[in-house]
Amino acid sequence: MTDEKKHGLLSAIIMGLGGAIGFEIFALLNYAYFDLAGPSMISALFFCGIINLVTMLSYSELSASIPEVGGEYTYTKVAFGGVISFMAGCLRWLASVFGGALAAVVFVNQLGVLFSVFAPSIQDLVLVNASLLIIGLVVILIFLAIRGVEEATTFIVAAFLAIFVIFLAMSLGYTLSPQNIVPEASGNGIVIFFATTAYLFPMFVGMRALVAGAPQIKNPGKNVPRALIISTVLLTIVYFAVAYVAVGAVPIGGEVTGDELPLLNLAASTIMGPVGAILFALAGIIASVSSVGTAMTVQSSILGGMSRDGYLPNALLKAHKRFGTRYVAIIASSLFVIFFGTSGAVEFLGYAASFGSLLVFALVNLSLIQLRRKMPRLDRPFKAPFYPLTPLAGIVMSVLLLTFPVVLRDVNAESALLSSLGMVAIVLVTYYLRMVKREVDFNRLRVAVGGICFGAGLTLIVLTPVIAPPSLFIIMIIAGLVSILAGILNILVSARKID
Amino acid sequence: MEIRRILSAIIGIAQGVIGVLFGVLAVMLVLNLTEVQTVFNVPPELLPLYLLILGLFSVFSIISGFFLIREWQGIT
Numbered sequence: 001m002t003d004e005k006k007h008g009l010l011s012a013i014i015m016g017l018g019g020a021i022g023f024e025i026f027a028l029l030n031y032a033y034f035d036l037a038g039p040s041m042i043s044a045l046f047f048c049g050i051i052n053l054v055t056m057l058s059y060s061e062l063s064a065s066i067p068e069v070g071g072e073y074t075y076t077k078v079a080f081g082g083v084i085s086f087m088a089g090c091l092r093w094l095a096s097v098f099g100g101a102l103a104a105v106v107f108v109n110q111l112g113v114l115f116s117v118f119a120p121s122i123q124d125l126v127l128v129n130a131s132l133l134i135i136g137l138v139v140i141l142i143f144l145a146i147r148g149v150e151e152a153t154t155f156i157v158a159a160f161l162a163i164f165v166i167f168l169a170m171s172l173g174y175t176l177s178p179q180n181i182v183p184e185a186s187g188n189g190i191v192i193f194f195a196t197t198a199y200l201f202p203m204f205v206g207m208r209a210l211v212a213g214a215p216q217i218k219n220p221g222k223n224v225p226r227a228l229i230i231s232t233v234l235l236t237i238v239y240f241a242v243a244y245v246a247v248g249a250v251p252i253g254g255e256v257t258g259d260e261l262p263l264l265n266l267a268a269s270t271i272m273g274p275v276g277a278i279l280f281a282l283a284g285i286i287a288s289v290s291s292v293g294t295a296m297t298v299q300s301s302i303l304g305g306m307s308r309d310g311y312l313p314n315a316l317l318k319a320h321k322r323f324g325t326r327y328v329a330i331i332a333s334s335l336f337v338i339f340f341g342t343s344g345a346v347e348f349l350g351y352a353a354s355f356g357s358l359l360v361f362a363l364v365n366l367s368l369i370q371l372r373r374k375m376p377r378l379d380r381p382f383k384a385p386f387y388p389l390t391p392l393a394g395i396v397m398s399v400l401l402l403t404f405p406v407v408l409r410d411v412n413a414e415s416a417l418l419s420s421l422g423m424v425a426i427v428l429v430t431y432y433l434r435m436v437k438r439e440v441d442f443n444r445l446r447v448a449v450g451g452i453c454f455g456a457g458l459t460l461i462v463l464t465p466v467i468a469p470p471s472l473f474i475i476m477i478i479a480g481l482v483s484i485l486a487g488i489l490n491i492l493v494s495a496r497k498i499d
Numbered sequence: 500m501e502i503r504r505i506l507s508a509i510i511g512i513a514q515g516v517i518g519v520l521f522g523v524l525a526v527m528l529v530l531n532l533t534e535v536q537t538v539f540n541v542p543p544e545l546l547p548l549y550l551l552i553l554g555l556f557s558v559f560s561i562i563s564g565f566f567l568i569r570e571w572q573g574i575t
Contacts, residue, residue: 131529452559489503
């Protein structure tokens with residue numbers, strides 16, 4: 001791209017806001033408010049902004065000194081290479097899959113909200129057929145992604161900001177005074193506050209789109225850090241103000257539980273009437289469709305990058321003859337989006353997307369420290385201030401946010417963390433099997449699969465008396481025994497060949 | 500050797516079938532066909548975890564069964 005065609009500071013800010021402002025605000029505020037922190041959710045949003053800013057400083061240094069496409073994957077590859085960069089790429093892909101699935105769920109929910117204004121009977125139809133609608137949406141977007149349709153980021157950002165400004169302006173006519181917006185200082189209050197921060201964090205992470213697009217920005221050494229800081233501050237102010245008004249308009253307690261309508265839609269219809277309900281539902285639909293589309297493009301780009309480096313099968317690099325897009329990677333990722341999206345579990349997907357992003361944030365901060373030590377003479381047009389405190393704070397905060405929802409024993413967080421750790425284990429096994437010598441590949445794979453089957457079978461037999469319904473008892477015991485025997489056979493045959 | 504090959508065939512086919520059945524069950528859970536979520540008493544918040552466990556068990560069972568069937572056919 002020539003210098004004249006590159007974007008300036010304003011476009012960079014729009015790029016950052018475009019990546020971050022989206023469907024998440026419709027999905028995540030509800031659970032955070034009604035089930036987690038209550039009004040102190042507003043403070044959690046402010047804290048999210050601070051954490052995001054700290055890590056964005058690390059991102060800024062890395063994007064200025066390594067202005068190449070690939071974002072986190074490239075930074076970890078330069079800093080560590082090998083398994084760390086492979087893991088960063090996989091986690092980034094995973095976070096995008098969970099985010100895309102969450103966006104698909106929000107699409108159906110907001111479609112339901114829109115119809116609830118006009119025709120409640122159609123709303124029921126939408127909610128009953130949610131899975132089919134999600135599959136339909138993803139299939140349509142697969143075709144669009146393969147055709148390489150461009151997105152209207154500027155339009156969406158402008159529309160969102162306009163809707164939020166109207167919402168905030170109309171709220172001036174009301175006396176809103178939300179109580180208890182500061183978290184309780186007691187032990188449980190702090191745990192809930194951090195858990196809420198972790199849950200709301202995906203509302204900010206999209207800002208890294210700006211870092212991924214750094215090569216398209218004029219003078220990235222100056223403009224990217226400035227744009228990141230300005231967009232983080234703007235975003236924090238907007239989210240804080242919108243959440244403040246929403247919490248003020250929909251006081252917690254009483255009959256309102258958030259089950260009928262999401263918090264933001266409830267607040268919009270309270271303050272702006274039916275027009276507000278329609279406007280916010282439309283905004284939610286547009287944002288979620290756009291996010292599913294973006295997620296597909298991001299996922300195919302990550303998978304393509306990892307295939308190019310030999311970590312994943314070359315088939316993922318296959319480009320469409322006519323449109324030039326990586327259609328195999330797009331379809332492969334979309335199947336995962338459908339798989340998780342049809343579960344409809346908003347809270348689980350919110351945590352899962354957050355955990356994936358937080359792990360990536362921790363790896364990015366580690367990469368910054370490693371690069372300062374490994375390549376001290378690297379040209380750094382921007383340096384993260386207060387080094388090494390900034391990246392260390394980023395790592396500590398990421399780990400804390402990963403921990404607190406589990407300490408709170410939130411079942412959604414536990415499921416999300418277990419799923420994420422399970423995926424990390426698969427990533428490590430895949431890397432090991434992929435990168436070892438070819439001649440022993442097959443037998444190592446058999447030993448690994450045999451070991452997994454042996455362990456899974458044993459676990460199944462131990463857990464069956466506890467969890468299995470009586471009708472399935474015998475079937476599960478047989479499945480467990482077969483799995484154990486198959487594991488032993490695979491291990492015995494292949495271990496001998498490796499030796 | 501012959502006994503091991505026969506055992507590989509039986510266990511391989513059985514495990515492959517179990518893997519496919521677990522995969523079908525995962526799909527039925529996702530789409531809630533025949534109210535299977537209620538039948539198995541699956542709480543909605545734990546559904547993704549059930550899907551993940553069933554999916555992983557299914558994939559690894561099919562792969563393991565495939566290896567054993569290959570051995571039975573003398574491909575390895």
